[in-house]
Amino acid sequence: MTRSRIPQAAGLFLVLFFAIFPFVYSANDYPYIMHTLIACFYYAILASSWSMLSGYAGQFSFGHMGFTGVGAYTAALFSHYFYLSPVPTGFCTEFLIGDQYLVIVDAIGVTSSTLTQDCLRKALAVWDGSVQITPMPVWLGIALGTIMGGVFGLLIGLLVLPLRAAYLALFTLGFSEILRATISAEIAITRGQAGIELPYLFDSGITLFGRHFDKTDKLPPYFVMLFLLLTCLAIMFWLTKSKFGLFVRALREDQDAAAALGVNTTRYKILVFVITSMMAAAAGAVMAHYIRIITPNNLMILQMSLVVAMAVIGGVENVIAAAIGAILINFALELLRNSFEIGPFTLDMTIWRLVVFGVLLMVTLRFFRNGLIAPLIDHFTRGHVAAETVAQRKVAADQAGGAS
Template sequence: MISHAPKIAGYVAAALLVLFPLVYSAGNYDFVMHLWITAFYYAVLASSWALLAGYGGQFSFAHLAFMALGAYGAGILDNYVFLTSLPTGTCTEFGFLGTNIVFLPPSGTGDAAACLTAARATWPEGATVSRFPLILQIAFGAIVGGGAGWLIGTLVLRLRAAYLALFTVGLSEILRAVLSAEIWLTRGQAGMPMSPLFPDGITILGTTYGPAAKLPAYYVMLALFLGTLALLLWVARSRIGLFLRSLREDEDAAEALGVDTVKWKRAVFVLTAAIAATAGAVQGHYVGLITPNTIVLLQMSLVIAMAVIGGLENVVAAAIGAILISFALEFLRTDFTILGVEIDMTTWRLVFFGLLLMLTLRFLRNGVIQGALMWIERRGVGAETVAKRRAAEEAK
């Protein structure tokens, strides 16, 4: 019974998360839903980075770069590519029209909205135009991120430890500079606007929710979080996880034992990059804007801190750590008064988490959450052993 406790606890936690927005009815409903959505987003990033670094030993600082590529990939489809009922060759003055797909370039005739307005005047009666389907936008973002992960995984095949970290830091900064400079496509520091997850609203259990409603976005991000966690757990507990751990422990020894280190290094980069890109695409649609500043080093450091404090070698612990820290960051926005002195927590909260990270690395190398889970597991195994001994004695 004890051995099944973690699985049962996971199912119970998932059920509670599904039911929570249906039973919670306080006045700060939208704010709390927003906190959970943000927490799920960070949990996806932290747990996927934990697989990359904690299992595969690849300490990459480009994780948020993949996230941004996914968001911008989805944003380009959202802003510049539309589905139409027009025949091929229509409106070539305003864009390049393929079979029912029109690409409206962001330069030349103006933005996409202006192009559409001008183009409609020349279209036959009854012609329709619609945005690219949301699921295809997110899938395209994941493909862009996964493709970038394959490329980076290939480039860093012989880079390890500090060299890999420095390379990926430089790569992220280059991408941020490119996204800022290519205003014609990305709109630079002003950011690329993105439509809501459900622009026309959605009906759930007989209730219609508008484009800005939090509950549909909550369930989309929750589904992404639970799906990601299930996938990462499967990978970690399979032979793939064993191969990844061999990369972390001793790559040369793994090669000597016949492990295809090139294959698995690429694979873990592709998988985690695609997950980060998917999270970026969904978060971009939820927030409504994506900017180059989402990949600054401070944000990447926050994701790493979440994974390390939670537990690098346990994707569930990393996810729990990310959720708890997300809520703690919001809680610590409030200023405190101690002994008559008002403390501005906007600044000191970063100091607090820096100290927590240092203490974790010094005294709890496995992470705070993972250490707690291991302690609970040992207590459970100990209780099970005692129960078996007592049963055996009573049987005698």
């Protein structure tokens, strides 16, 4: 095996490890570790898609959490307000589709459940269990969320076309903040800071290979998230290796020069926004169904800063390095949730871990501009290129020296 195959072998090993891990591991903290890993995958999707947008295409966006919010809230509102019923309720807005009625529940916001009830609860009280209503399928909500993320990405991509660098960052930050304020203010529809509850990812459990998994089981969401991560990484890896990646990199290095050479900068700028925001929205929707509650605080700048820091520490110009960085850092942050005793001092790492994290971010930026993981990959895959370049230069220098 040649040296340049090592990262590929390591990647394969990592994927196999994550695929086998939940079947092998059986300690007491199994649910906790599984939950941490699901969060790791979630952040890995966000960090890698952000690095595609910011590191690879140079569109430095602070609105990535806004897109996850779009996905999560679309899924949440969809499952909260739409139901199928075989009998008309008589209270709600409803349409006949096939032999079922599509019931749209009215928005009542956060109220005491004993005083005011939405129209569906009223109808259920009248029927008294004689009619079975069906909630909308979860996958349809996730798909809708992903599409909505794409639509918003298209809109933002169109609006930011003339903006660059710092202005782009401020505009996307503005988008994210306006979205957050709107969600927290429109309590009647989104329930504001109280948050919307969502159904389980697999509400009636799921049977795989003859084994039934309960709806609270961590294993199905774990594999859903892992599958989503691998799909996103595969798409992005393929994009970076294709002509698309080349054009997008040209866009990052010099937009005017790229346009002069015939790259349709408008199209690629918008496309990269749409693709990455769809990934963020899909991740947000799946995560919301797994956590089962979504609040506007998910869109806060703190969350965004975590994603940015993970991508930067991993390596902002390499999507796979960013994903690995996110997994490692999220895991490390979880491991640091305890206190150390050094002599007479007790160091409560639950607070200090984030200080350490911030310092790590600054130091990485200052001294390891390509992140901590990306150079490692490059060392193996492109190490021979560097060696060849050095050798060529040496030869050239020798020849120049001999000639003079």
